[in-house]
Amino acid sequence: MSKVKCGLIQMSLKGDTSMSPDQIRDCMLEAHIPMIEDAARQGVQVLCFQEVFTQPYFCPSLDKKWYQAAETIPDGHTTRLMQEYAKKHKMVIVVPIYEEEMPGVYYNTAAVIDADGSYLGKYRKHHIPEVAPGFWEKFYFKPGNTGYPVFDTAYCKLGVYICYDRHFPEGWRALALNGAEYIVNPSATVAGLSKYLWELEQPASAAANGVFIGAINRVGTEEPWAEQMGEFYGSSYIVNPRGQIEAQASYDQDELLVHEIDLAQVREIRETWPFFRDRRPESYGDLTEDR
Secondary structure, eight states, rough: OOOEEEEEOOOOOOOOSSHHHHHHHHHHHHHHHHHHHHHHTTSSSSEEEEEETTSOOOTSSSOOGGGGOBTTTTTTTTHHHHHHHHHHTOOEEEEEEEEEEEEEEEEEEEEEEEEEEEEEEEOOOOOOEETTTTTEETTTOOOOOOOOEEEOOOSSSEOOOOOGGGGGGHHHHHHTTTTEEEEEEEEEOBBSSHHHHHTHHHHHHHHHHTEEEEOOOOEOOOOTSHHHOOEOOOOOOETTTTTTTTOOOOSSSSSEEEEEEHHHHHHHHHHHHHHHOOOGGGGGGGSOOOO
């Protein structure tokens, strides 16, 4: 299959942070379901949500309350529900949620569900920031241990990278070398420190690796952390293997972005720019040393 219709959902927080994590999860799922149905009506074949999509971005706090937001994968409520929708609509769905492996061990994870509703596996965020102000992710997430899997879905070979991961070119390259044609990067990114990188790094990574990338961000502000964190700026987009943004969502609105990609471009661009042929991995050994 050469052409694949992709969907990205960006959304502001529903409910508020005074509610329990289960209540917030239910509010977020309720808000997403009409958009999933809309995606199905528009023929979306691969759909992805934003980072930890059922919850606020709670990392500005250091509050053990949010451990209650973690779910098991694949037998937790959200993954099982998304399996039903994937099967119903013959849609691949990438489900980024807070994962509990066991009490006290938590990951920032994306489950990947195939178009028949089967669970294909998961990617756990590798790079965990501890950056002021407000990105206290090491309090909540253990670094991922899944490697860089590529999922052979009904419609494409799909990779996942999560938010802060995008600053590290090694993972993009590993996913491409593992066969990815389309890589999604669900994020929670605020205006300020790294906004100028939003439309720089992922297009550069798409061009360097000859892949399509879907970049997803949330929108709006989240109390009581808004003064500390600022505003999530949406602007989700899909970029092609030339590094050109082909479709982009709004800055500040809940939105389903739908765009058809042509996977034939992957071969075309890699034959035009044979970066994989011209790599010199035997000369890169120093890059793997801990310095």
